[in-house]
Amino acid sequence: MALVRATQQTSSSNTSRSCRYHVFLSFRGEDTRKTFTDHLFTALVNAGFRTFRDDDELERGEDIKPELQKAIKHSRTSVIVFSKDYASSRWCLDELVMILERKRTSPDYVVLPVFYDVDPSHVRKQTGSLARAFATHQKSQPPKKVKAWKDALAEVANLAGMVLQNQADGYESKFIKKIVNVIGDKLSRTTLSIAPNMIGMHSRVETINQWLQDGSTNVGILLIYGMSGIGKTTIAKFAYNSNFTRFEGSSFLENIKEISQQPNGLVQIQTQLLSDILNGRKMKISNVSEGLTKIEDAISSKRVLLVLDDVDHMDQLDAVLRMKDRFCPGSKIIITTRRARLLKAHQVTKVHAVETLHYKESLELFSWHAFGQDHPIEGYMEYSKKFVDHCRGLPLALKVLGSSLLGEGIDVWKSALDKLEVIPNDEIMNKLRVSYDSLQDDHDRNLFLHIACFFIEKDKDYIVNILDGCDFYTIVGIQNLIDRCLVSIDGKKVHMHDMIWRMGRQIVRLESDKPWKRRRVWQHKDAFNILTEKNVRKMSYMHTYMFFIYFPLGSLIVLEMQYSGLRQVFKGTK
Incomplete structure (x- = not known):
């Protein structure tokens, strides 16, 4: 099949390297090849757009489908010129179906319908001259194919298109100039880069x-x-x-x-x-x-x-x-x-x-980063599931941890998992900490750290009862944490994503490598050791320390250490 291909002298910097053409022209040759479409083709070429159209010496009966598919695949836009007899050509209708298939698989592919001498509603509903064309097709073509053609016409007519009478009062030269401008506008806007394997x-x-x-x-x-x-x-x-x-x-x-x-x-x-x-x-x-x-x-x-x-x-x-x-x-x-x-x-x-990923999605995303495929390799399934459990559906954590383990042996995986239980991953924690740092004052930051250390999955009223006694404005503070997506309320319980409370406890750990120099102690063993006379004397009285001591029978004592000494601020049941 002979083809006409127009190539500009200097390729546009906005053109994707994988695309051979800027524009694929679809039209009914007998209607507009030597008139409107020829003028449009020339205008596109003169504007510097590489444009594809089939030659007017196309031999009847030749199978054009593979060549058309290739041209559509390697173009960035398709301009479809709808004329009165467009639908009478089964070649045009097949071409239209191919164009829309390309658009479904490539969201950034631009399809511009141009309604030359036909009303968009006739194309959408297949009335007028299109009704007569389909009456003929229904006698010679399989019903399934006819339905596909009708669906394609309805779909393309719903896209934002250009109508000769509406946009240029019937003046073809003005209309063509507008089409060229629209194509230039759309080609100048490129898609954003997104990482592959967008699971879910x-x-x-x-x-x-x-x-x-x-x-x-x-x-x-x-x-x-x-x-x-x-x-x-x-x-x-x-x-x-x-x-x-x-x-x-x-x-x-x-x-x-x-x-x-x-x-x-x-x-x-x-x-x-x-x-x-x-x-x-x-x-x-x-x-x-x-x-x-x-x-x-x-x-x-x-x-x-x-x-x-x-x-x-x-x-x-x-x-x-x-x-x-x-x-x-x-x-x-x-x-x-x-x-x-x-x-x-x-x-x-x-x-x-936005919700976290489901378990199956999490395992798939983690596997892409850890193994370069959608599932763990043999011998790594058990530890992969443990890492996925640790991430609790957070895409950031799944990507960071998966990438850090790529190519490592099972001994490294085991050691990395053990380390995570004590020392969270810095890259993840630093990104999560942005929300904590953005809290409006120290009151809300301290409230967040108290909840992260002591009140995970506790009843909201229970938390308010304790912390209001510690001079916190707990109700409004919790609302501010909800606003920053740091906590959530389910029923009456206060929830915090595992990665968030790990981040909070890491902030406390970084205050000092010695538990008695930190502002909060949440493990009762550490609290008892610190409250011995020997360790109390070691403590810096420049800070206030909070101890939440849970006893085996469920009782709770909250102690506060200030420069003036030790005072009890709450005693109750867990």
Whole structure:
């Protein structure tokens, strides 16, 4: 089969190296080959896009399917020109099915329907000239194939497309110019890098995709929240890659908390947002107020998908969302955060709490990092399960520990597991500690450490009874910990993820290698040894120490050591 291939002199820096073509043109040759499609093809080539179309000397009866599949596979976008007789060609319909199959397997693949002289509703419902074409197909083609064609037409007609009469008042040259601009816009926006082996990702992103594709004309805000290392950013990236081409503009602003703490950080965030929305055009911003004005101009005229990753404070949101009502109808905003109460309930359209991985998913993710495959190798299953149990479904821990054990012998695995029971992994602990460090004051930090050391799985009222007697404002403090995803309440009990309470106890251990120099002692053996006269004299009276001594019969004594001596602050039952 002869092919026409247009190649630009200098390849675009935004083009994926694995793609041979920027654009694959699908059209009904007898309708538009020498007219509209020829002009569109020429305009795309002149704009520098490598474009594929079949030659008009294609021999009838030749099997074109393998060549078309190859061309579609190696293109970044498909432009489908719908004309009145498009559906009369079974070649066009087969081609359409292939294009949509490519899109399902590659979320970043762009499909742009162009309705040249046919109404989108006729394509969606197969009425008008399409009804007559299908009446003919039903007489000669298998029912299963006809249904696949109809489903494909309905699916593609629901994508954001371009209509000649609506967007250029019937002027073809203006219409073609707009198509070229849209293709340039979409090709300039590339997918975000995501690590392979995204275990459990499809099920976790499904509801977010439905929300992004609901067709609402409202400006929607989705809050994705959860503890550190649970996969909030990865979920947001996956959803972004799957949907950004559906919007006229898009921006993924990563690590907002970190960037905002840099000099002029909020202005940096605003500058990046504008550059993304304006397809790389740089705009100088002197201050946050000026940035808000320029952002308002940029977002008021196009539907955008905006992701604000790792937001910690309202001032970070205000630098971008203060003018939320000015966003173009249909725009969507995703915010990832460790703070469950970052926004008020009435400000959010949808809330997505990220959950830990199930056991089977955890074992699979751990295996990919520890063995390079989806299951443990022979002889390592027992210890793999122990490490997975230790991680309790936290993706960060599964990846870090799995990677640290890659290629190691079973003796190293056993030793590493024993060490973890005493000394947690630093890389994991440092990332989890971000939430602890972000607590607003020492009161909440001390409350967190008390719960991590002494009150795991205890009744909330029981904790309040004890700690209120130790001059804590326990109820509001626990609520602040819930907001930071450091604790949760199930029924009446206070829960804390294993990795979180290990992090808390590690903070206490790092105060000193000598138990009597730490502020908290939670093991009764250590407490009894410290409270001997010899060790009490060793203690520094510059600090306050808390001892929770549990006795075998279930009684509990809480002692507090201050510069003035030892006092009992609580005595009761466990």
